[in-house]
Amino acid sequence: MxxxxxxxxxxxxxxxxxxxxxxxxxxxxxxxxxxxxxxxxxxxxxxxxxxxxxxxxxxxxxxxxxxxxxxxxxxxxxxxxxxxxFGRGPRGTLRLNVPGAVTRKILPPILTGFLKAYPDISVDLTVNDSLVDVLSEGADAGIRYGETLAQDVIAVPIGPRVQRGATAASADYIARHGAPQHPRELLSHACIRTRFPGGALTEWEFERDGEVLSVDPSGPLTVSTQAAEIAIATAVSGLGIVASFEAWLRPALDDGRLLPVLESWWPTFEGPFLYYSSRHHMPLPLRAFVDFVKAWPRS
Structure with missing residues (x-):
């Protein structure tokens, strides 16, 4: 040894x-x-x-x-x-590196279910929105969206397979400034932006009837991707239009604090993936987590 x-x-x-x-x-x-x-x-x-x-x-x-x-x-x-x-269940530490986008709705129920099913496994979770090689950072596995995955990894779907982006504003904002009828009209509106840790702004992308376009609006506030709650709260207060995951905006849309903006243009995209190196033997905690995720119901 x-x-x-x-x-x-x-x-x-x-x-x-x-x-x-x-x-x-x-x-x-x-x-x-x-x-x-x-x-x-x-x-x-x-x-x-x-x-x-x-x-x-x-x-x-x-x-x-x-x-x-x-x-x-x-x-x-x-x-x-x-x-x-042999003679006992898997034990040890599972190290995961995940983006903030999965920590609110997708990962919590899966992770709590996993920890209940495997009491001898502990999870060390790092939240990182940077586009880095999380495996070289010491993680056993990572979660990312498909467009950022390397080619030489094994990827397992986790969470919903289809997600939707959404834009919204408060009734007060729309009463004062009107509602844009086309994504390009956002350029003349106050928009609340989010930024990745590396400095790049998140894209505002839209699609309808096969047409896909991106706009780069400006506004009174730009926040880190890990501070999405602040962006949503700012929109609720009437200071601008926010773009985010529909699932994140849904509570405010359902109770009327926000109204949908450009709903016919809201884009859909593929859900995230759990991934790990194809060049390494799997530690037992990772094997248990991969099997658990594969068995988890997906919408």
């Missing part, structure tokens, strides 16, 4: 820019990681990492070992987990 730990620390140093990067990710002291790599090198009689005062880089032997050892080591650990799991 100590040799497996040394190999894991070597992989961390090789994939995270050296000993300090590996220490940040693993929580293991730099000196411990350095000693682990040196033990492997002494055992093999070959240098695996070039070390300078400023950087650490793989040697040719180190690169060859890394390519072979990652899948092999994951296979060993998966086998050990499976053996340990």
């Amino acid at each position: 100590s040799e497996l730990r040394d190999l894991r620390l070597f992989i961390a140093a090789a994939t995270h820019g050296g000993f300090r990067g590996a220490a940040r990710v693993t929580g293991v002291p730099v000196s411990t990681i350095s000693e682990a790599v040196r033990r492997i090198e002494d055992r093999l009689g070959v240098r695996l990492l070039h070390r300078t005062t400023r950087s650490v880089a793989l040697t040719e032997a180190g690169r060859a070992l890394l390519e072979r050892i990652v899948p092999a080591l994951e296979g060993v650990e998966s086998a050990l987990e499976s053996a340990a799991g």
Whole structure:
């Protein structure tokens, strides 16, 4: 087991820019990681990492070992987990990286059902709207929408398969400014925008009878994608038109705090996916979650 730990620390140093990067990710002291790599090198009689005062880089032997050892080591650990799991259910920690868009309506019932079904599994949930490789960030799996998924992942549908965008404004706003009859008329209205963490504004996209168009309106408020409640509340107060998921606006639409705007132009799009690497053996908590999601009823 100590040799497996040394190999894991070597992989961390090789994939995270050296000993300090590996220490940040693993929580293991730099000196411990350095000693682990040196033990492997002494055992093999070959240098695996070039070390300078400023950087650490793989040697040719180190690169060859890394390519072979990652899948092999994951296979060993998966086998050990499976053996340990006989006689009891899966246990451990499942690390998920998800966008804010799934945390309000889609994920909560699935996650609470899963935790009740698997009391020995804990979930470490990170909410991140950035378009990053969440698997390289240390997550076992991520949830994203189809257009942002990489080609080399396994994707499992999660939540509703069809969602709809919506635009709405308060009766007071419409009484004062009128209701736009075409998406381009939004350019002359006060619109409440949302922005991704990387700085890009979310698109206002519309579709009708096969015609698809985007507009880039402006208005009194721009908020992070994780502050959608503020955008909706601002629209309810009469300060502008908001665009969001229909499911998020539906309570305010149903009770009259908001009125639909350009409803015949509201776009539909495919729901999100749970995804994980096709190159890795699945930890038992992830396997349990994937099976649970596959069995979850979808609309």
